[in-house]
Amino acid sequence: MTGPDGSEQFVKRHDFVSPRPRVIAGLFAAAFGLAGCGQPTPQAAAPPPAPVTVAQPVKRTVTDWDEFTGRFEAMEEVQVRPRVGGFVNSVEFQDGAIVRQGDLLYVIDPRPFEAVATQAEGQLSDARAKVELAKRELDRGLSLVQTSAVSEQVVDQRRQALQAAHAAETQAEGALKVAKLNIEFTHVTAPLTGRVSRHLVSPGNLVQGSDTGTSTLLTSIVTLDPIYIYFDMDEATFIKYSKLWFEGRRPSSRDTANPVQVTLAGETKPSREGSINFLDNRLDVSTGTLRSRAVIKNTDLSILPGQFGRVRLIGSAPYEALLIPDVAVATDQSRKIVFVVKPDDTVEARPVTLGPLDDGLRVIREGLKAEDRVIVNGIQRARVGAKVAPQTAPAPAGGKPGDKS
Secondary structure (H helix, E strand, O other): EEEEOOOOOOOOOOOOOOOOHHHHHHHHHHHHHHHHHHOOOOOOOOOOOOEEEEEOEEEEEEOEEEEEEEEEEEOOOOEEEEOOOOEEEEEOOOOOOOOOOOOOEEEEEEEHHHHHHHHHHHHHHHHHHHHHHHHHHHHHHHHHOOOOOOOOOHHHHHHHHHHHHHHHHHHHHHHHHHHHHHHHHOEEEOOOOOEEOOOOOOOOEEEHHHHHOOOOOEEEOOOOOOOEEEEEHHHHHHHHHHHHHHHHOOOOOOOOOOEEEEEEOOOOOOEEEEEEEEOOOOOOOOEEEEEEEEEOOOOOOOOOOOOEEEEEOOOOEEEEEEEEEEEHEEEEEEEEEEEEEEOOOOEEEEEEEEEEEEEEEEEEEEEEOOOOOOEEEOOOOOOOOOOOEEOOOOOOOOOOEEOOO
16 A cells, blocks of 8 residues: 555554454344244233122011101109298208109298297187187077077077188188198108209298299209100101001001110110100191100110100011111112122122111112122122122021021
């Protein structure tokens, strides 16, 4: 080779250039990658069917119960007031205690009334003495008139004097009775058996009697056993009961003491039983409800007037129904559904119409058949259209699938 200046230069030539090791490794990896593109990749194994627990609906005869909110009231309540006025000497009861009819509650100073009674006794004695004198004078007049020693007019006057003396004696006896009653009224007693409130007047205070028209309130007493519970029935329910009565499928509460069950605050199921004993004669025009009342036993005295309770009243004639555990019911937007396992072990969502709870089970009015298998456990694992592995649950309490009780 000739250079720019015309001189001959020699250049070293390489017939083979050795490639770098990293380049060779990359080529081999690319080759294996291209070779693998033509082979099928292994697919993931399908998951096994989800295990669920299924049960058939229980078939039995049930009765619907309607529920209302009620308030307890005492069967009898008395405001204790004095019949006579005076100063209070003592309070003879413990606040909030149970008192029996006739128990002493208050003592009012009886001395003024005892003095009046003594005066009345003296007036009665004087009136009786005048009666005796009038009798003797009349007897003498009757004997003398036979001999014309006195006139008939004198005899008539003496007879009238005897009658006046008898009248005065009667008045004196009445005054003495009033005086003795006032002495008795100074001992204020319980008019009925029940729980007494606190004392509102302490010893040393002056109280007014009922004769003044503004008697002083001393305390109050309420009966506890049995006890009333009042509740209001809406117009639609009243019409339903009337229709059932006309059809002969439910007795009227006006003629029959229909049973009720009461659930107290904090309870999950009824703990008291009773019966209806009053329905009002008209609906309240402002609320459209009918005031109703039931009487409940309260032997342990644990219920107090003013408490709230939930009243369950028999609301239908007995009928056959299908029941499932309430946990099997799900909500799909605005409708209720249950998940049913079909014969091929796939899941189907079935819309249902619910009834009330009965002994822990939910009444299904529409949407199920007695032979359906309902998922009662594992609902969260069930998918509509997917296969499941169903296991039969024991029959719910209160009956067997397909049986009537």
